[in-house]
Amino acid sequence: MRKYHQLLLVIISCISIIVLLTYKSENSRLKDVLSAVHFFSRKDADELRLLNNFTAAEDDIINFNRPLPVWQLIGDSFHAYASYYQRNDLVPSGGEVLTLVTGKTGAAVNFRCKAHYDDGRDIQGKFRFQHLNQEDNIDVAFTNYVFYCRLKNDLGEPNSIVYTDLTGDGSNTNRKLRLRFVKSAQGSNVPQTQVAICMDLVSFNMSSSFGKSYSKLIEFFIHHYVVGVNQFIVYNGDELTELILQKLMKHKNIHLQSLPFNFPFAHNKNNTSNLRELIKTDCLLRSMHKAKYVTLLEPNEFLFPNAKLSDDNSVLYSLNSYSTSETIYELQTYSVCMDGKNELLSNNSFYDPEVVQPHKINIFRPVVPSSSTSSTTNLAPSLAFAHRYTDCVHVGNDGLHMLQNLLRQDFMNNLIKIRKEVRELMYN
Numbered sequence: 001m002r003k004y005h006q007l008l009l010v011i012i013s014c015i016s017i018i019v020l021l022t023y024k025s026e027n028s029r030l031k032d033v034l035s036a037v038h039f040f041s042r043k044d045a046d047e048l049r050l051l052n053n054f055t056a057a058e059d060d061i062i063n064f065n066r067p068l069p070v071w072q073l074i075g076d077s078f079h080a081y082a083s084y085y086q087r088n089d090l091v092p093s094g095g096e097v098l099t100l101v102t103g104k105t106g107a108a109v110n111f112r113c114k115a116h117y118d119d120g121r122d123i124q125g126k127f128r129f130q131h132l133n134q135e136d137n138i139d140v141a142f143t144n145y146v147f148y149c150r151l152k153n154d155l156g157e158p159n160s161i162v163y164t165d166l167t168g169d170g171s172n173t174n175r176k177l178r179l180r181f182v183k184s185a186q187g188s189n190v191p192q193t194q195v196a197i198c199m200d201l202v203s204f205n206m207s208s209s210f211g212k213s214y215s216k217l218i219e220f221f222i223h224h225y226v227v228g229v230n231q232f233i234v235y236n237g238d239e240l241t242e243l244i245l246q247k248l249m250k251h252k253n254i255h256l257q258s259l260p261f262n263f264p265f266a267h268n269k270n271n272t273s274n275l276r277e278l279i280k281t282d283c284l285l286r287s288m289h290k291a292k293y294v295t296l297l298e299p300n301e302f303l304f305p306n307a308k309l310s311d312d313n314s315v316l317y318s319l320n321s322y323s324t325s326e327t328i329y330e331l332q333t334y335s336v337c338m339d340g341k342n343e344l345l346s347n348n349s350f351y352d353p354e355v356v357q358p359h360k361i362n363i364f365r366p367v368v369p370s371s372s373t374s375s376t377t378n379l380a381p382s383l384a385f386a387h388r389y390t391d392c393v394h395v396g397n398d399g400l401h402m403l404q405n406l407l408r409q410d411f412m413n414n415l416i417k418i419r420k421e422v423r424e425l426m427y428n
């Protein structure tokens with residue numbers, strides 16, 4: 001019996017030693033595995049960081065273009081571009097839809113409207129309309145309107161609006177127009193930008209030598225980027241070439257959102273003030289709660305603030321101190337002559353004081369258009385002004401004047417600094 005005990009002990013000892021040895025070798029293998037796992041996890045962390053960096057950059061992309069606006073037929077004689085839903089904060093329930101519309105001049109406006117909700121319900125609203133630019137000459141083929149649809153029942157936010165033309169034969173009715181929310185309930189957490197630029201490539205002659213110039217169009221964006229604007233909403237953005245977009249994409253902080261503008265009527269190319277009014281209205285509605293201020297510019301129009309917009313003493317500081325009921329700030333605009341010898345547009349220093357400006361250049365506080373005309377505040381040129389670059393073919397009797405003579409020394413020094421930076425970004 002004892003012999004068996006001893007044998008058992010020896011066997012157990014042997015097994016223990018074998019187990020111990022096996023464990024030891026497996027352990028070292030395990031270590032390899034662990035270090036490999038560790039290696040992978042470190043790589044994952046790096047990739048995660050890279051991803052985070054990527055999304056961090058995505059975070060400041062403000063939605064200026066969804067749903068994408070496009071001119072589409074409603075009824076027989078009317079087209080709608082974009083529709084906005086504004087919740088009415090004064091009445092506890094309900095809201096209003098505003099739609100930008102153009103129609104054949106003389107066509108009767110006789111519509112019904114209903115809102116369509118996510119749960120499939122359609123709710124009838126109360127229709128009314130307003131002319132967008134009433135002081136129009138009548139010989140234009142089209143007339144612009146804002147259509148309104150007031151909604152009483154609050155079933156949450158509708159997702160689209162349907163206008164039914166009561167005079168038509170019913171063939172073009174019931175087209176659902178997607179709504180853009182002036183202020184969304186499921187609010188995005190992207191902070192609003194200080195100043196956004198709406199760029200009008202609809203009114204501007206893009207077949208002109210200016211419109212075809214790569215360097216002039218690039219300078220427009222880089223100049224405004226350097227003074228502190230990085231959000232651009234471009235109407236008819238497809239006019240910009242791939243080359244321009246590629247150059248701008250290198251500056252990750254230039255955010256350019258392109259909108260189509262397939263205007264359905266032939267328009268007087270000599271006078272596009274009717275289209276400009278439409279674009280202005282869309283720009284203001286589109287940037288509400290997304291930008292504190294906006295300006296509508298054509299590519300030959302440059303904004304010159306007294307300092308970079310991020311500086312404490314910039315024109316923004318003055319704008320913020322005005323009452324919020326003042327929504328239009330007019331900029332002094334100089335018609336600056338382009339001299340081909342200068343490498344930058346902003347190098348040009350002569351202007352013609354007698355040129356009649358085709359339109360005013362303003363900075364707006366974005367608000368819903370109202371029938372009550374808001375007053376315009378003139379901004380002192382010591383705060384900000386604008387240049388409009390032109391070929392001075394017919395110079396006025398008074399001749400050309402020097403821009404330098406208008407400016408205080410500190411403003412001039414700022415301009416030189418900005419110009420240097422623009423040059424650096426454009427050519428390096």
Ligand SMILES: *[C@@H]1O[C@H](CO)[C@@H](O)[C@H](O)[C@H]1NC(C)=O
Pocket residue numbers: 046049050053
């Ligand atoms: C993420 O961005 C930070 C700061 O901009 C930078 O230091 C870091 O190297 C970036 N990480 C990666 C993985 O690119």
Ligand SMILES: *[C@@H]1O[C@H](CO)[C@@H](O)[C@H](O)[C@H]1NC(C)=O
Pocket residue numbers: 205206207208209269270
């Ligand atoms: C646009 O520019 C081109 C080229 O300079 C010119 O031929 C054309 O007449 C211009 N169009 C308008 C409407 O001014």
Ligand SMILES: *[C@@H]1O[C@H](CO)[C@@H](O)[C@H](O)[C@H]1NC(C)=O
Pocket residue numbers: 268269270
């Ligand atoms: C536009 O202007 C040109 C020259 O200035 C003129 O010949 C043409 O008739 C005008 N077009 C319209 C539609 O007024």
Ligand SMILES: *[C@@H]1O[C@H](CO)[C@@H](O)[C@H](O)[C@H]1NC(C)=O
Pocket residue numbers: 135136137270271272273358
């Ligand atoms: C264009 O038409 C509008 C409205 O008829 C008028 O007020 C404006 O002076 C015109 N502009 C030009 C440059 O002819």
Ligand SMILES: *[C@@H]1O[C@H](CO)[C@@H](O)[C@H](O)[C@H]1NC(C)=O
Pocket residue numbers: 341342343344347416419420423
């Ligand atoms: C244009 O301005 C820049 C920056 O101030 C300056 O360096 C450059 O010499 C100027 N070029 C011309 C042709 O005036």
